[in-house]
Amino acid sequence: MKMDRGQMALDQKQEIVGNSVPKIDASIKATGEALFAADIYLPGMLFGKILRSKHAHARILDIDTSKAEKLPGVKAVVTWRDAPDLKLGMYTDDWQFFAKEKVRYHGDIVAAVAATDIEIAEDALALIEVEYEELPGLFDPQDSLKLDAPLIHEDRPGNIAATRKIRKGDVEKAFASAEHIFEDTYQTQMVDHCPIETHASVAQCDSSGKTTIWSSSNAPFNNRFLLSRGLQLPMSKLKIVLNNVGGAFGGKQDLMTEPSCILLSKKSGRPVKIVVDREEEFTASTVRHPFTMTYKTAVDSKGKILARKIELIQDMGAYNDLGEGVLRYASLMAAGPYEIENVWLDAVGVYTNKQVGGVMRGVGVPQVSFAGESQLDRIAEKIGVDPYEIRMINALEEGSVTANGQKCVGIGFKETLKAAKKISGYEWKSKEKNRGFGIASMVYSSGAAGRHDYSSAVVKLNEDGTVVVLTGAPDVGQGVRTTLAQIAAQTLGVKYENCWVEAPNTDISPVDMYGANASRLTVVAGNAVMSAAMDAKRKILKRASEKWQVKEEDLQIVQGEIFHQGQSKSLGFFKDVVMEMHRPYGQTTIGTGDCITTSVPMDPETGQSEAVNIFVFATHVAEVEVDPETGLVKVLNIWAAHDVGKSINPVNIEGQIQGGVQMGLGFALTENIITRNGKTLNPTFLDCKMMTAADMPEIHPIIVEVPEPKGPFGARGVGEATCIPTAAAVANAVCSATGTRINSLPLSPEKVLSSLKMKSSGKKTN
Amino acid sequence: MNKNITFTVNGEPVSLTVEPRWTLLRVLRDKMFLTGSKEGCGEGECGSCTVLVDGKPVNSCLMLAVAADGKTITTIEGLSRGTELHPLQKAFIEKGAIQCGFCTPGMVMTAKSLLDKNPDASAEEIRQEMAGNLCRCTGYTKIVEAVQEVAGQLKGGCHENG
Numbered sequence: 001m002k003m004d005r006g007q008m009a010l011d012q013k014q015e016i017v018g019n020s021v022p023k024i025d026a027s028i029k030a031t032g033e034a035l036f037a038a039d040i041y042l043p044g045m046l047f048g049k050i051l052r053s054k055h056a057h058a059r060i061l062d063i064d065t066s067k068a069e070k071l072p073g074v075k076a077v078v079t080w081r082d083a084p085d086l087k088l089g090m091y092t093d094d095w096q097f098f099a100k101e102k103v104r105y106h107g108d109i110v111a112a113v114a115a116t117d118i119e120i121a122e123d124a125l126a127l128i129e130v131e132y133e134e135l136p137g138l139f140d141p142q143d144s145l146k147l148d149a150p151l152i153h154e155d156r157p158g159n160i161a162a163t164r165k166i167r168k169g170d171v172e173k174a175f176a177s178a179e180h181i182f183e184d185t186y187q188t189q190m191v192d193h194c195p196i197e198t199h200a201s202v203a204q205c206d207s208s209g210k211t212t213i214w215s216s217s218n219a220p221f222n223n224r225f226l227l228s229r230g231l232q233l234p235m236s237k238l239k240i241v242l243n244n245v246g247g248a249f250g251g252k253q254d255l256m257t258e259p260s261c262i263l264l265s266k267k268s269g270r271p272v273k274i275v276v277d278r279e280e281e282f283t284a285s286t287v288r289h290p291f292t293m294t295y296k297t298a299v300d301s302k303g304k305i306l307a308r309k310i311e312l313i314q315d316m317g318a319y320n321d322l323g324e325g326v327l328r329y330a331s332l333m334a335a336g337p338y339e340i341e342n343v344w345l346d347a348v349g350v351y352t353n354k355q356v357g358g359v360m361r362g363v364g365v366p367q368v369s370f371a372g373e374s375q376l377d378r379i380a381e382k383i384g385v386d387p388y389e390i391r392m393i394n395a396l397e398e399g400s401v402t403a404n405g406q407k408c409v410g411i412g413f414k415e416t417l418k419a420a421k422k423i424s425g426y427e428w429k430s431k432e433k434n435r436g437f438g439i440a441s442m443v444y445s446s447g448a449a450g451r452h453d454y455s456s457a458v459v460k461l462n463e464d465g466t467v468v469v470l471t472g473a474p475d476v477g478q479g480v481r482t483t484l485a486q487i488a489a490q491t492l493g494v495k496y497e498n499c500w501v502e503a504p505n506t507d508i509s510p511v512d513m514y515g516a517n518a519s520r521l522t523v524v525a526g527n528a529v530m531s532a533a534m535d536a537k538r539k540i541l542k543r544a545s546e547k548w549q550v551k552e553e554d555l556q557i558v559q560g561e562i563f564h565q566g567q568s569k570s571l572g573f574f575k576d577v578v579m580e581m582h583r584p585y586g587q588t589t590i591g592t593g594d595c596i597t598t599s600v601p602m603d604p605e606t607g608q609s610e611a612v613n614i615f616v617f618a619t620h621v622a623e624v625e626v627d628p629e630t631g632l633v634k635v636l637n638i639w640a641a642h643d644v645g646k647s648i649n650p651v652n653i654e655g656q657i658q659g660g661v662q663m664g665l666g667f668a669l670t671e672n673i674i675t676r677n678g679k680t681l682n683p684t685f686l687d688c689k690m691m692t693a694a695d696m697p698e699i700h701p702i703i704v705e706v707p708e709p710k711g712p713f714g715a716r717g718v719g720e721a722t723c724i725p726t727a728a729a730v731a732n733a734v735c736s737a738t739g740t741r742i743n744s745l746p747l748s749p750e751k752v753l754s755s756l757k758m759k760s761s762g763k764k765t766n
Numbered sequence: 767m768n769k770n771i772t773f774t775v776n777g778e779p780v781s782l783t784v785e786p787r788w789t790l791l792r793v794l795r796d797k798m799f800l801t802g803s804k805e806g807c808g809e810g811e812c813g814s815c816t817v818l819v820d821g822k823p824v825n826s827c828l829m830l831a832v833a834a835d836g837k838t839i840t841t842i843e844g845l846s847r848g849t850e851l852h853p854l855q856k857a858f859i860e861k862g863a864i865q866c867g868f869c870t871p872g873m874v875m876t877a878k879s880l881l882d883k884n885p886d887a888s889a890e891e892i893r894q895e896m897a898g899n900l901c902r903c904t905g906y907t908k909i910v911e912a913v914q915e916v917a918g919q920l921k922g923g924c925h926e927n928g
Contacts, residue, residue: 030864655908696906
């Protein structure tokens with residue numbers, strides 16, 4: 001069914017929804033009982049390791065595995081010869097599970113080994129002989145775009161992986177008469193998702209042809225689709241089971257281990273476990289795409305944005321994977337959360353022989369947010385308008401039309417700006433030396449943008465009146481199982497403690513298309529669960545109305561008891577009616593529900609369409625102190641105001657915001673995967689540093705609630721938005737503190753110091 | 767050459783034959799199936815494998831199993847008594863300090879060692895002591911709050927059961 005029941009939901013009592021109930025899986029995680037994929041041990045299980053490419057770009061002449069196979073303890077070695085010979089991908093079929101003719105980056109899988117011990121598997125990798133013919137590598141999208149550049153994929157002319165356009169109004173006309181025009185180029189770096197749990201899976205193929213995979217995935221149905229195609233196995237033979245997932249942030253739908261595990265298990269006849277190590281995670285998993293972004297913006301003297309012309313170049317890495325989706329998101333949100341009459345955008349995703357970009361929290365929007373919001377601050381400074389005011393002047397509001405031509409309904413952007421300013425005590429110009437405030441905002445989508453998005457749910461009532469929810473929604477730590485339990489309990493009128501949400505198992509759970517991505521689960525899976533709970537409730541109330549000879553519509557269920565309208569004494573217990581369905585009717589009460597969003601694809605020539613499912617807005621304010629001697633940026637405070645629609649579990653949302661800001665600060669200041677000729681030079685937490693407890697400033701979550709008509713109980717998803725505006729807010733604060741602006745991330749001490757030196761020597765900084 | 771080692775794990779004496787290259791974490795997880803201790807990096811940088819060795823926090827991924835001979839080890843599995851959770855575990859749950867839960871066992875063990883030696887640790891001391899335990903989900907705020915909560919209880923005379 002379509003999502004049109006928001007108002008109905010809002011009218012309901014909200015005792016469970018809106019409360020910070022403890023997470024349903026918190027206690028087993030506190031005790032260490034919670035099983036993650038790497039914690040699965042099966043009888044006879046082998047341990048696998050993956051051999052990856054030695055080169056960034058090379059032809060494979062020969063792979064000789066005979067020596068490895070002879071090593072005692074080795075039970076199977078697999079290469080491309082063991083898999084169907086085909087390429088596949090989510091957008092473009094350009095990637096083979098095992099490299100055949102060519103390797104295109106250092107992470108390409110060449111072979112995999114399973115042995116009785118992990119050390120034997122490691123030793124066996126060294127015995128696999130691969131003969132390569134090195135090819136010239138491309139490590140900068142600008143080089144890949146040159147006319148005489150070699151082709152990374154022979155069937156992809158110009159090394160172009162994807163393109164996207166937006167055309168709204170007439171930018172050139174606006175530029176011709178504008179009072180002020182600004183043009184700047186910005187760059188962002190490669191960073192990794194860095195879940196503390198690395199990718200892992202265990203596969204068991206049995207003699208019936210059934211394969212069970214215990215995986216660390218954040219999108220099991222997505223994985224099943226690709227595995228089914230790539231291994232030419234019917235979906236009924238592939239069961240993906242999730243237990244607990246140790247963080248994902250968009251990165252765990254990469255099939256980093258599963259194809260190797262499955263083929264090794266099939267060949268050896270034994271279960272196989274593969275856990276990638278941290279170096280592999282840093283060098284071979286997907287990353288956030290580096291972007292180069294040129295923004296040309298015209299404003300009038302009051303700060304009203306008249307036109308924005310934007311060019312985006314995305315460093316795709318060796319394969320398209322989900323990069324095309326990232327380019328779509330970046331394009332949709334590039335103009336920022338502002339109403340601009342004239343917008344022109346050309347975006348291109350370009351193949352290089354580097355790590356593959358995937359979706360990472362924010363899907364291209366942290367990049368464009370850094371560019372657009374940095375430039376907006378520069379404009380404000382130049383024309384003498386407070387950066388807060390310039391955002392208020394241009395902010396999208398009720399009825400505004402976005403760059404993709406979509407009308408905004410039920411949005412709370414200005415509320416986030418006002419709340420962030422008020423609570424932070426933001427000042428345009430700090431009175432203290434070397435200190436400054438910075439403000440930045442963002443727009444995002446809850447639910448996949450530009451494609452249909454759907455999820456289904458089953459609500460099953462046990463004989464004792466307790467509830468089991470079946471959903472494909474993966475809990476990767478964001479707490480979706482708790483959210484869905486709250487939604488089910490609230491909708492049915494039963495206690496939260498009596499609702500269990502089972503983790504996904506693709507044989508049992510109904511389909512959830514994209515998993516923990518696109519800030520979609522609260523809304524899409526949430527609506528599906530709500531609809532399934534209503535279906536189950538209707539069945540119980542029908543039986544209750546027959547039993548007590550009252551009208552169904554006059555009945556309500558509160559805290560597990562059934563009441564007749566206007567009466568304070570209950571007619572009886574919910575659980576007793578559930579039991580009466582079992583005996584004498586022999587029926588298990590099952591409710592089913594689903595949700596499909598109304599997002600439609602962007603027009604390829606103009607980008608115009610109702611692409612965004614639900615708009616999400618946020619504003620961050622950063623307060624920093626810069627050490628002029630060392631260039632070190634110390635962030636003192638972050639205030640993060642998010643319009644969440646309705647906070648289903650306030651403590652969970654605060655935690656999401658605080659964690660998202662940690663990721664945003666790493667992007668702003670310290671995280672940077674450095675590559676030379678496609679090889680990663682710093683694949684460790686020491687050298688590619690994320691923020692520790694000692695580094696983190698005070699984070700002040702500010703929850704704004706402007707109800708979303710399409711969300712369950714008015715909620716919208718905010719998992720990704722939390723990390724998006726942070727980097728721009730910090731960059732703007734650094735500029736406010738020092739008077740110098742840095743147009744590339746991260747804002748390392750070296751860059752800050754060099755910009756300070758250039759400023760004192762009177763040179764223009766960039 | 768393999769070596770026999772004898773040590774105490776969560777109060778139980780254990781004798782094992784180990785390969786010289788095995789780490790303590792490898793033995794705890796792969797040989798004793800104490801999977802609460804996690805491997806997040808294998809290089810002593812993330813702290814997910816933190817256990818207590820003679821009461822001190824140690825990255826068990828960096829300690830060779832042979833070096834554990836004669837030692838007393840406490841893992842996350844040894845912290846709760848039956849179904850009765852340690853105050854730190856309760857505080858982590860109540861304060862919302864757990865998201866994905868992968869770093870949680872290491873965080874709890876480091877926090878326990880801190881409060882054992884400094885029962886009324888300040889927020890700043892907690893942040894410094896726990897800087898060796900990485901978390902990608904929470905931003906640490908609620909973890910620090912949870913540890914502070916227990917530090918407050920200890921200061922107020924609440925008896926710790928771990």
